[in-house]
Amino acid sequence: MSTAAYSPAEMMTIAASRALCNDDVCFVGIGLPSAACNLARLTHSPRVTLIYESGTIATRPSVLPLSIGDGELCETALTTVPVVEMFQYWLQGGRISVGFLGGAQIDRYGNLNSTVIGAYDKPKVRLPGSGGATEIATSCGRIFIVMRHNPRAFVAKVDFITSLGHGRTGRERRDLGIETAGPALLVTDLCVMRPDAETKEFIVTALHPGITSEQVRQNTGWVVRFAESVGETAPPDPYELEVLRDLNARTARAHGTAGPAE
Amino acid sequence: MPVFCTVADAVRDLIHDGDSVALEGFTHLIPYAAGHEIIRQGRRNLTLIRMTPDLLYDQMIGAGCARKLIFSWGGNPGVGSLHRLRDAVERQWPQPLELEEHSHAAMANAYAAGASGMPCAFFRGYRGADLPQVNPRIKFVSCPFSGETLTAVPALRPDVAVIHAQKADREGNVLIEGIVGVQKEAVLCSKRSIVTVEEVVDDIGTRGGNAVALPYWTVTAIAVAPRGAHPSYAHGYYARDNAFYVAWDAIAKDRATFTAWMDRHVLHGGGDTQ
Numbered sequence A: 001m002s003t004a005a006y007s008p009a010e011m012m013t014i015a016a017s018r019a020l021c022n023d024d025v026c027f028v029g030i031g032l033p034s035a036a037c038n039l040a041r042l043t044h045s046p047r048v049t050l051i052y053e054s055g056t057i058a059t060r061p062s063v064l065p066l067s068i069g070d071g072e073l074c075e076t077a078l079t080t081v082p083v084v085e086m087f088q089y090w091l092q093g094g095r096i097s098v099g100f101l102g103g104a105q106i107d108r109y110g111n112l113n114s115t116v117i118g119a120y121d122k123p124k125v126r127l128p129g130s131g132g133a134t135e136i137a138t139s140c141g142r143i144f145i146v147m148r149h150n151p152r153a154f155v156a157k158v159d160f161i162t163s164l165g166h167g168r169t170g171r172e173r174r175d176l177g178i179e180t181a182g183p184a185l186l187v188t189d190l191c192v193m194r195p196d197a198e199t200k201e202f203i204v205t206a207l208h209p210g211i212t213s214e215q216v217r218q219n220t221g222w223v224v225r226f227a228e229s230v231g232e233t234a235p236p237d238p239y240e241l242e243v244l245r246d247l248n249a250r251t252a253r254a255h256g257t258a259g260p261a262e
Numbered sequence B: 001m002p003v004f005c006t007v008a009d010a011v012r013d014l015i016h017d018g019d020s021v022a023l024e025g026f027t028h029l030i031p032y033a034a035g036h037e038i039i040r041q042g043r044r045n046l047t048l049i050r051m052t053p054d055l056l057y058d059q060m061i062g063a064g065c066a067r068k069l070i071f072s073w074g075g076n077p078g079v080g081s082l083h084r085l086r087d088a089v090e091r092q093w094p095q096p097l098e099l100e101e102h103s104h105a106a107m108a109n110a111y112a113a114g115a116s117g118m119p120c121a122f123f124r125g126y127r128g129a130d131l132p133q134v135n136p137r138i139k140f141v142s143c144p145f146s147g148e149t150l151t152a153v154p155a156l157r158p159d160v161a162v163i164h165a166q167k168a169d170r171e172g173n174v175l176i177e178g179i180v181g182v183q184k185e186a187v188l189c190s191k192r193s194i195v196t197v198e199e200v201v202d203d204i205g206t207r208g209g210n211a212v213a214l215p216y217w218t219v220t221a222i223a224v225a226p227r228g229a230h231p232s233y234a235h236g237y238y239a240r241d242n243a244f245y246v247a248w249d250a251i252a253k254d255r256a257t258f259t260a261w262m263d264r265h266v267l268h269g270g271g272d273t274q
Helices: A008-017 A032-042 A071-075 A083-092 A133-139 A213-218 A238-255 B007-014 B032-040 B055-062 B083-091 B104-115 B183-189 B242-253 B255-267
Strands: A025-028 A049-051 A098-101 A116-118 A123-126 A142-146 A183-187 A191-195 A202-207 A226-232 B020-023 B046-050 B066-071 B098-101 B120-123 B139-142 B149-154 B160-169 B174-176 B192-201 B212-214 B221-224
Touching: A008 A032, A008 A142, A008 A183, A008 A238, A025 A032, A032 A049, A032 A098, A032 A142, A032 A238, A083 A133, A083 B104, A083 B120, A098 A133, A123 B083, A133 B104, A202 A213, A238 B242, B007 B032, B007 B192, B007 B221, B020 B032, B032 B055, B032 B160, B032 B192, B032 B255, B046 B055, B055 B066, B055 B083, B055 B242, B055 B255, B083 B242, B083 B255, B104 B120, B104 B149, B104 B183, B160 B183, B183 B192, B183 B212, B242 B255
Parallel strands: A025 A049, A025 A098, A098 A142, A142 A183, A202 A226, B020 B046, B020 B160, B046 B066, B066 B098, B160 B192, B192 B221
Antiparallel strands: A116 A123, A183 A191, A191 A202, B120 B149, B139 B149, B160 B174, B174 B212
């Protein structure tokens, strides 16, 4: 298999996977976060604890689950707890260090919308809604986000705050007395962004290889800022690519679909 | 002791037009056979309650069973939208659908409060989120001890809970294993309950174990429905039919293909989706 070339989606998942470590206890969202979290477990962090909201704790699936409750998540978990217990003891109880989320819309402060496009009472597009995300966003130690970078998703103002980032002004977490850190990392198919220490606005800290700052500007719905020194993301190494491609191929075979579930 | 009967008899006797009904099962053990029977018997104006209305509620909403939906995540997991739910919300087809929308944490706590005989649930939720602005049943209270602002939502108290389980014994004690979701809470917070099972056995084999066992005196009716959770799954019996969940997207996208599929597989079929 040639490893010289890789897709923007592969770069995104690999860059996101590098954010986790063995000591993390991670609440995993379905889709892009699930791919990144399992890639981390299958490469550099075999002891990372992955938790899905169906109650499966320390699960080790061999393929990416299509849903948060696929049977393999339960069969390979250390334990499976009832859903009430998952949200009460484990999430609200502060046992989870990282929540890994995506969404349909994000703004510069990492507020996420997965509820509606347009007005709530007359939506243009009715999206699935919160699921676990609303409380994941405030109860996990930190929030990592992985999303495809385009102007429809990266907007100046999200239509609905499903999950609080740093709020409409960047100061809401402190004002509400929320002690968890909130969005700490945003990985896209173009770049890596981290919040400014002072304003909490996401700024570009690294561009993926071959991506220009102009591409990021064109795909961001607000006037995006760049760090004083913007780095370059390390390209996928052959091992990361091989493991990711094997995972995606196993997943496609398992679900009878043409590609990985997103 | 629960009544042992057919799925059709259980639905006919225990679910009425206008009832609030929770068909639960968190990805696993979703009671499709019972839901399809509700569609076949033409129930109307139901308040449907479910944390994750997936394909089954897409079908029930598209078939015109529902007036209101209480939910916390309405999608086809890993695939995309529920097109019939969206058509009802965005274009009022086949009828308008009132939404009472929550987060998973709120719904889980509301089920637990109902099972606990409490009027409402307290938890730390919805901080900084917009849902409290559009759902007047989300309220905030001060903790009398610490002063912390906590969230309150009303307890769930459905007329009927409907769940699918692996097995029951001949007395009607019910066993649930695997991802157990909120089914125990749903049965214990509801006025009546229907449990469909893969099989009835002499001994469910859990005495002293810690799998979820519902004692027979918590259950109103039990009906045998082999493969009654398909295309969801029953741990130890059959796997989730992920290919069908993917295929549903194209079936449900269009009103005509949806109606034709429902006609063939639910209204005039055996109830299974294959």
